[in-house]
Amino acid sequence: MSNYLLTLAIWVPIFGGLAVLVAGSLGNDSKTRGLALLVAVASFLVTIPLWTKFDIANGGMQFVELVNWIPRFNINYHLGVDGISMLFVVLNAFITIIVVAAGWEVIQNKVAQYNAAFLIMSGLMNGIFTSLDGVLFYVFFEASLIPLYLIIGVWGGPNRVYAAFKFFLYTLFGSLLFLLALMYLFIQSGGSFSILEWHKLPIALGPQIWLFLAFLIAFAVKVPMWPVHTWLPDAHVEAPTGGSIVLAAIALKLGAYGFLRFSLPIAPDASHELSGLVVALSLIAVVYIGFVALVQEDMKKLVAYSSIAHMGFVTLGFFMFSAMGIEGALVQMVSHGFVSGAMFFCIGVMYDRVHSRQIADYGGVVNTMPKFAALFMLFTMANSGLPATSGFVGEFMVILGAVKFNFWVAFAAASSMIVGAAYSLWMYKRVIFGDVANHHVAELSDINMREFAILAVLAVATLWMGVYPQPFTEVMHASVNDLLHHVAISKIQ
Amino acid sequence: MFDNFVVPNLLPAAPEIFLATMALAILMIDLLVKDSRRTVTFVLTQLTLIGCAAIQFATSTGEITYTFSNMFVDDLMSDLLKLFLYMTVVIVMFYSRGYVIDRESMNKGEYYVLALFATLGMMVMISANHFLTIYIGLELLSLSLYAMVAMNRDSVLSTEAAMKYFVLGALASGLLLYGMSMIYGATGTLEITGIAERLYGGGVNKSVLVFGLVFLVAGLAFKLGVVPFHMWIPDVYQGAPTSVTLFIGSAPKLAAFAIVMRLLVNGLITLAADWQAMLVILSVLSMAIGNLAAIAQTNLKRMLAYSAISHMGFMLLGIVTGVVGGDARYALNAYSSSMFYVISYVLMSAGTFGMILMMSRAGFEAEELDDYKGLNKRSPWFAGIMLMLMFSMAGVPFFIGFFAKFSVLQAVVAAGPGYMWLAIVAVLFSLIGAFYYLRVVKLMYFDAPADETPLSAPMDMRILISANGLAVALLGIFPQVIMSLCAYALLRSL
Numbered sequence: 006m007s008n009y010l011l012t013l014a015i016w017v018p019i020f021g022g023l024a025v026l027v028a029g030s031l032g033n034d035s036k037t038r039g040l041a042l043l044v045a046v047a048s049f050l051v052t053i054p055l056w057t058k059f060d061i062a063n064g065g066m067q068f069v070e071l072v073n074w075i076p077r078f079n080i081n082y083h084l085g086v087d088g089i090s091m092l093f094v095v096l097n098a099f100i101t102i103i104v105v106a107a108g109w110e111v112i113q114n115k116v117a118q119y120n121a122a123f124l125i126m127s128g129l130m131n132g133i134f135t136s137l138d139g140v141l142f143y144v145f146f147e148a149s150l151i152p153l154y155l156i157i158g159v160w161g162g163p164n165r166v167y168a169a170f171k172f173f174l175y176t177l178f179g180s181l182l183f184l185l186a187l188m189y190l191f192i193q194s195g196g197s198f199s200i201l202e203w204h205k206l207p208i209a210l211g212p213q214i215w216l217f218l219a220f221l222i223a224f225a226v227k228v229p230m231w232p233v234h235t236w237l238p239d240a241h242v243e244a245p246t247g248g249s250i251v252l253a254a255i256a257l258k259l260g261a262y263g264f265l266r267f268s269l270p271i272a273p274d275a276s277h278e279l280s281g282l283v284v285a286l287s288l289i290a291v292v293y294i295g296f297v298a299l300v301q302e303d304m305k306k307l308v309a310y311s312s313i314a315h316m317g318f319v320t321l322g323f324f325m326f327s328a329m330g331i332e333g334a335l336v337q338m339v340s341h342g343f344v345s346g347a348m349f350f351c352i353g354v355m356y357d358r359v360h361s362r363q364i365a366d367y368g369g370v371v372n373t374m375p376k377f378a379a380l381f382m383l384f385t386m387a388n389s390g391l392p393a394t395s396g397f398v399g400e401f402m403v404i405l406g407a408v409k410f411n412f413w414v415a416f417a418a419a420s421s422m423i424v425g426a427a428y429s430l431w432m433y434k435r436v437i438f439g440d441v442a443n444h445h446v447a448e449l450s451d452i453n454m455r456e457f458a459i460l461a462v463l464a465v466a467t468l469w470m471g472v473y474p475q476p477f478t479e480v481m482h483a484s485v486n487d488l489l490h491h492v493a494i495s496k497i498q
Numbered sequence: 499m500f501d502n503f504v505v506p507n508l509l510p511a512a513p514e515i516f517l518a519t520m521a522l523a524i525l526m527i528d529l530l531v532k533d534s535r536r537t538v539t540f541v542l543t544q545l546t547l548i549g550c551a552a553i554q555f556a557t558s559t560g561e562i563t564y565t566f567s568n569m570f571v572d573d574l575m576s577d578l579l580k581l582f583l584y585m586t587v588v589i590v591m592f593y594s595r596g597y598v599i600d601r602e603s604m605n606k607g608e609y610y611v612l613a614l615f616a617t618l619g620m621m622v623m624i625s626a627n628h629f630l631t632i633y634i635g636l637e638l639l640s641l642s643l644y645a646m647v648a649m650n651r652d653s654v655l656s657t658e659a660a661m662k663y664f665v666l667g668a669l670a671s672g673l674l675l676y677g678m679s680m681i682y683g684a685t686g687t688l689e690i691t692g693i694a695e696r697l698y699g700g701g702v703n704k705s706v707l708v709f710g711l712v713f714l715v716a717g718l719a720f721k722l723g724v725v726p727f728h729m730w731i732p733d734v735y736q737g738a739p740t741s742v743t744l745f746i747g748s749a750p751k752l753a754a755f756a757i758v759m760r761l762l763v764n765g766l767i768t769l770a771a772d773w774q775a776m777l778v779i780l781s782v783l784s785m786a787i788g789n790l791a792a793i794a795q796t797n798l799k800r801m802l803a804y805s806a807i808s809h810m811g812f813m814l815l816g817i818v819t820g821v822v823g824g825d826a827r828y829a830l831n832a833y834s835s836s837m838f839y840v841i842s843y844v845l846m847s848a849g850t851f852g853m854i855l856m857m858s859r860a861g862f863e864a865e866e867l868d869d870y871k872g873l874n875k876r877s878p879w880f881a882g883i884m885l886m887l888m889f890s891m892a893g894v895p896f897f898i899g900f901f902a903k904f905s906v907l908q909a910v911v912a913a914g915p916g917y918m919w920l921a922i923v924a925v926l927f928s929l930i931g932a933f934y935y936l937r938v939v940k941l942m943y944f945d946a947p948a949d950e951t952p953l954s955a956p957m958d959m960r961i962l963i964s965a966n967g968l969a970v971a972l973l974g975i976f977p978q979v980i981m982s983l984c985a986y987a988l989l990r991s992l
Contacts, residue, residue, distance in 0.1 A: 030878065075901075077981040078908065118878070140904070144895035151889060154936070158944040159874075166944055170936060177894075177932055181925035184904075185918070188911040 010055055010068050011084040014094055014131045018048040018101065022124030029117015038109060041120035045105045048127065049098040055086060056095050056480070064088065064483030066137060066201070074141070078191070080198050083138040088484030089265050089335065090134045092477060093258055096342045097134070099466075100254045101127040104247040106459050107350055111246065111357055112160065119160060123247060126152035133259050139187040139198040142266075146259065147180055153248065153256065161243040168236075168243035175226055175236040183223035186216050190271070204270040204491060207498045210278070217275035220268045221283070227260025230283075230320060231290045234313045241309035242362070246353030249305065253312050253345035258338050261319045265331070265488065269323065273492040280324040284410075287324070288417050290317030295424035299431070304355075304362045307432055308348045311388060314425065315341050321418060322403040325410045326492060331485050332478055333402025339477060340387070340395035340470055347384040347463040351377070354456055355436075359445045364435050368442030373449040378437045380452075380460040385433040387467050389426035395470030507565040510572030512557045513550040513580065514621050520546040521614040528607025536605055540595055543610040544588055547617070551584045562991060564627060568689050571627040575759065575837075575991035578983060579624050579752050582841055586749045586848060587617050592962050593852040594741030596955065600859065604649050604739060612649075613745065616642035620753035627764075629678040629688040632757055636674070636721070639753065640667050643746060647738040659737025666720070666730040674717025680710025681766075690765040697768040708772055714761060715776045722754045724814065725783035728807045732791075735803035740858060740865065743799055744851035747806055748844045754810075755840045758817060763833065763992070770821035777818045778920065784811025785927040792934045799865045801934060802850060805891060808931055813839045815924060816906045819913040828912050830992065834985040835905035841980060842890075842902035845973070849887045849966040853880070856955045856963055870938060872947025880953060880960075881942045883967030890970045892935040893928050897974035903928065905981065 021044030029037045060067060066085030074082040086094060104123050112119045129152070132145030150173055158169035191198055194206050208216070226233045237257075241249050269276050291314050298310035315337065322334025354377060355370070356362055371378040387394035390401075400422060407415035441447050452460070470477060508515065524546070528539045554577060562573040591613065598604045619638030626632040644667065648660035682688055684706040685696040696702055720727040735743050762773050788808025795801035816836030820829040857864030864870070874881040890897030910921040955963075973980060 026878075075978045075981065077978055077985060078905070115874075118874075144900070147900075148895045151885075151894065154939075155943055158940060166940055169940070169944070170933070173936060174929065174933060178929050181929055182922070185907070185911060185921050185925060188908045188921075189918075191908065192912050 008068070008070065010051060011070055011086065011094075011131075011135045013051040014048065014055070014098065015084075015128050015135065017051055017128070018044060018098075018124040018131070019128035021045075021048065022121040022128070025117050025121040025124060029115075029121070034113075034116045037117045037120065038105075041105050041124065042102070044124055045098075045102045045127075048124070049095075049102055052095045052098040052131075055091055059088075059091055059480055061088070061479050062483060064487035067091075069137075074138075078140070078198070079196050080140045081138045082141060083199065084135045085137045086135055088481040089488070090262065091480060092335070092339055093134045093255070093262065094131050096339055097127055097130050097255045100250060100342060100346055103346060103350070103459055103463070104250050106455060107250060107353065108245070108247045109455055111353070115159065119156070119247075122152040122156050123251065126156075126251065127255075130255050130259065134262060137200050139190065139200055139203070141198075142200070143180065143184055143187060146183075147177070149256075149259075150176055153252065156248040156251075157240055157244045160245040160248070163243075164239070165243040168239040171236045172240040175233070179223040179226035179233075182219045186219035189216065200266060200271075206271070207496050208272065210274055210497050213272040213275035213496065214278065217268055217272040217279055220263065220272070221279075224260040224263040224268065225286070227263065228257060228316050228320060229260070229313060230286050230317070231294060231313070234290070234294070237313060238306050238309040241312075241349075242303060242305050246349060246356070249349040249353070250346045253308075253349055254342040257312060257316055258342065261316065261323070261334070261338055264320065264323050269492050270488060272496075274495050274497055276324070276492065277326070280326070283320055283324045284414060287317045287321035288414065290314055291321065291418055291421045292424070295421050295428065299424065299428040301428075302363055302365065304352045304364055304432060304436070305349070307364075307428060308345060308352065308388075311425065311428060312341065312345050314421065315345070318400055318403050318418065321414070322399075322406060325403070325406040326489065327406045327409055328482070328485050328489060329402050330406025330410070331488070332481050333399050333404075333406055335399075335481055335485070336395070336402060336470070336474060336477060337399025340399050340467070343463055343466045343470065344384055344387045344394075344396055347460060347467070348388055350459060350463070351381045351384060354452060358449055361445075364432060366443070367436040367446060368439045369437075369446055370449065371437045372441050373446060374451045376457065377452045377460075380457075380464055381437065382433065383464050383467065385429045387471070389429040390422050393468070393471045395467045395474070397471060398474045506567070507563070509557050510563045510565045511570055511625070513553045514618060514625070516553055517546060517550050517614060517618050517621065520549070521611055521618065524614065525607065525611045528611065531607065533605060536599070536607070539607045539610050540591065543591055543614060546614060547584045547588050547591075551581060554580060554584075560990060564691075568691065569628040569631045570625050572625055573991035574987040576625045576756070578987040579756050579837075580621055582844065583617065583620055583624070583749055583752050586752070586844055587613065587745075589848050589852070589962065589966065590741075590745050590748060592958065593744060593848070593855050596959055597739070597741045597855045597858060600861075601650060601739065603651050604741070606649075609646065609649060612642045612646050616646070616745070617749070620749060623753040624756040626757070626760055627690045629682070629690070632760065633671070633675065633678070635753070636757070637671065639750060640671065643742075643750075646742045646745065647734060649742070650739045653737075653739070655737040656739060659734045662737075663730055663734045670717050670720030670727070673713045673720065677710045677713030677715075677717055680706055680713065684710065690760055693765045694767065697766065707769065711766065711769055711773055712776070714766075715773055715780075718754070718758055718761065719780050721750075722758070722810045722814075723807055724780045724810050725787045725807060726780075728784065728787070731807055732800050732803040735806070736797055736800045736865075740799065740851065740854050740863065744848065744855065747802065747851055748848045751810070751840055751844055751847075755813070755837065759833065762817070763820065763829075767821065767826075771824075774818040774821065777814050781811045781814035781818060782920070782923055784808055784814070785924060789927045789931040789934075792931070795934075796867055797865055798854060798867050798870070798938070801867065802847070805931070805934070806847065808927065809839075809843050809891075812903065812906060812924060812928075813843065815920065816909050818920075819909050819917060822913045822917075828909065830985065830988055831912060832909040833992070834981075834988045835909045837984040837988065838977075838981050839902040839906050841984070842898045842973075845966070846887055846890050846899055846970055849883070849963065849970060850891070852959075852963050852966060853884050853887065856880070856959050857953065859954065867938065867941060868948060870941045871945040873942040875947045876950065877953045880963070883964060884942060885939055886967050886971050888935040888938050890974065892932040894932070895974065896971065898970050898977060900974060901977040901981070
């Protein structure tokens, strides 16, 4: 059984999603929801052994599966996880449960299709995190656009069509050049699409730079990095709550993950050569986008911009070329999954009641929703990187790594934490505190059991990671060290 | 008197002979069939095509066999293409049946017989090893198609389309003939393998040859429908009755690919550098104009016409990267990727036009893009099928269209850094192309339906469309079978 864990992690949600579609055609929405939740829980359960049975001393690939898929081009169904990817598979499956639960009462329109889209997407994203074959990776990478396109377009806000198209075409643009890079590597390696073999492939500096740039475009769009980030706020604002959660918690991680799986190990010399570029872009994201977030009127847009700033920390951490930086970035990715997911859910909770995301339409929510205000407080603090929350650990580690790299880079990154605290807390103050702003707020009812349960689970995860990050970091050490060791060796011959 | 008359080996042409005989027989039988009993003609047509496939299986030797004084060739490439051809025509006939029955002026035996003759023409083209054979096959196909486009006599649009098709088609045939005569003048033979030998031997007047080649390529481009010889495609696709558009938009692409292979690769491979340079331009222009013009369309048939132009342009990329700097190392890889592309395209195109036919009713043509608004409300299943077809056309995985694009692109990348720009151009135009396929999905899923009437299509149609859509998905997950069939067939034929 444990030999097929990754296959199960991918295909249980996908086939489960198809089953939900079939169940939906029978027309009973509540049973459909139940089935969707069941599938999501089952998909999560099959990923648990990945963590519990993970060998932390082993930096290589584990739970490997290898089947010949398309012999004509030597494409294999090659799966495996290491310390870098394993946590994201678990996180993804976990977030899917949250998403299905988050849409429970809110989504009344095409319930089956809604849940099926999320389940299928979850399976596809697990495929991305576990693929060790370039084409398999690409196939999952691009196929995962379809469900999110539909989610934004069908269940989104008033400007959903524009946002859905922008999202799809932007990401497709990045990934098409990436596809050409994969083909180039296929030819250079003498006919192999194995990512692990590409890691060993010697490449001259010129082609490395081109490869690195092709990877950079694909992953920078997905992360998203400044200046190709403009699709994200639109997508977030228009997407339904569940869509925003998945987008922030998982989809953004795909790009960052790509850096570690492709850019650094395949083009290490180019990575060193061009690290200045990536660091600069990351710093702009961290500092400039932080200020952009400060002036947002729309809560979802604010959190979207804060996501871009947080992901700036991630890319910054990667290109410090130190264990501290990369592990910090990975911790930040997982933490951001919990925190941004929770933030978007909190905004969704308010939106469901008032049907507005404008900060100006709120004020004094604490008077009518005290339980909610308390939990929202925790996530706001985590979002601004308060110690003892998960948000602190990652950013702190990245800044420590940055100090070794260059003091001024660290200085800029660290000072941005002040901006982060400013926009998060200022939004919180305007929405939650003060006098009751209008009759909408006065009529608010506090969160129900379902909403409380979702937020409580996320709160536990956030605090656990903040107080005791050991279980998260210990699985990374060996793989990150291997990666750094690999990146330190030049591939130019 | 008959001393030097040798009976040619008829076996390689057995399917053609069977089809010709049956087509004539059906023409006779149909005279005795009442309009209300047209099903008889339909069933006979389908049985004929299935019979052709059976004969093909029984007589195929897998070797390259020439017959009729080397005018006709039977090899694995022709076998494979013909099998897909029969399959496509069978599907097309199934799809068009309901549509034809609903429209009185089309519900004639001639419809089926003309389709069979067109099929015969394509078979002859696929197996041609002689300029005259190619020309005969091409004309048989074209004349049948002209008549089919005009079958809906009451429609002004159809008549106009048929006229346009006829005039431009005749011009194209003229160009092709002129090119052939030039090459005949230079080499002294009309036989394709003979031309290849003469050219290999050397001592042929190059300027006459290249002059002929230009006309030959122009004629081929016409038949493929690539820019700048594409003018007829949008008008004919839009004007023809949808069942005929389905026919024109699918099967003939297989035959057009075959004559490109026969003429340029089998015959004129030594001139590869010359015709590749021409095809590169045609290919880039087709991808550009096809994809850009498709965005502006409001009529689905017209949009698919421009999409067809861009797809043929993409397919040509495989043909132009076969010989790189005189080195034919990657030829097999490149040509087989093009062949795979054509077959995939035919499958997707058949499914998409099939959807249009299914959505159409008596007196109502579902050919405007707006007719697809809110399809997801009316029928989630068929909206899903159309979604798969559209994403497949756009080249998004897990659908066969992705691997079609994938295999052609890798052939381009394999051709070396000098061709990288071509690959980049190709992916950028695919990105633009994705927009209009996405728009169809948007109409079906994001918009509210204009009319709420549920789909009313017969069961056999529903099953077949579903099978077609699922095939696009399943072959996208398991593309190996067709990919390796193409590669193997070409390996044994070139």
